[in-house]
Amino acid sequence: MVGVPADGVDEPASLTMRYIGNKTKLLPFLTRVITRLGIQPGVAHDAFAGTAAVGRALKATGWRVHSSDLMTYSYVMQRAYVVASTVDQFDALAAAVPSLGASFAGDDSAVRQNRLAAVSRYLTTGVAPLDGFFAQNFSAAGGRMYFTDDNARRIDAARTTLHEWRERALLSDDAFYILLAAVIEGADRIANTAGVYAAFIKSWQSNALRPFTVVAEPPIDSRPDCVAHQADAELVAQAVGPIDLLYIDPPYNTRQYAGYYHVPELIARGWFSGEVSLRGKTGLIADDDLRSAWCSRRDAPNALRRLLDVTGARHVLVSYNSEGVIADADLRAALRDAAVDGKVRRFTKRYKRYRADSDREGRQYKSDEVRELLYYARLR
């Protein structure tokens, strides 16, 4: 499988989407720092949730999590990995889809856990491939080599089936989002890209030739009171009020996520409620409302100050990268001004840059080592 871009972790975790800035591999570092600072589990806001990896890990360690992001696919993952708490028994679905129901027959309570896996298998191979809107636009036949024709039709079929099941009220909300997250991640594993969707590759990568699979993950049942938000971090911080921990992991550079992940965004939104217009060689969707101030050298420092102003958090942790658009001095100054004691601490983790992406982008870097930085301030 091809690697993730330079400013993310160096290689994809098994099922998780390849995502710039995905913190899956840095979770041990983050949790060590939280422990070292003596911060006890309470209410946290994972303000730039992306794949929801951080909110999910916080939930698993006893935190009540609010998470937020601008993107729809992130909202889907927040719902699947942070909000969802129960495994659906799929009784209504089994009654409506007899061939699926038959595969549940005679199961006892232990095997009932496997119903999620059976439904995932059904979405992988039980539904007939569909030559619908997605397949016609994001396949080799459609002129955009993001997926092989067969895989594009299978993704189309799985997403369309989920839409129909939801319309017919055959799935709980939790089940819908868990399965939709699995479709997005299954598509990502076989996408013919270098890790982001800004371009497809003009010859088939080995991962793209593998068959599409849906592998749904059972939810964490520890905290049934977590909340997902699809909204700007600042607005959500204001709305959630007093909390224990704000975790800030914003975009680091000028690349807008909306343009880099339009394919997962389209799968998350679906294409069933009116015409979707696609632009250009890569099939971009309208994204004017998704442009982030955090990707702008001019606006990001003020966005940080505004977020620190409105949050009701007692502690703040900021993940940042040594090559980010906010200079170290500006970041420290903003945190210092917001801190109750005027102090800022910084923890560092070094990791290797993934070479292929930096070469593809034709950018110049001083070294192959990037430092992931974690800043801490006590706010009240």
Ligand SMILES: C[S@@+](CC[C@H](N)C(=O)[O-])C[C@H]1O[C@@H](n2cnc3c(N)ncnc32)[C@H](O)[C@@H]1O
């Ligand atoms: C570095 S990534 C976060 C990665 C995440 N921690 C993970 O492990 O997957 C930054 C995220 O910020 C989101 N974002 C950008 N501007 C935002 C804003 N104003 N409010 C909320 N989220 C925003 C992007 O969509 C992207 O998912």
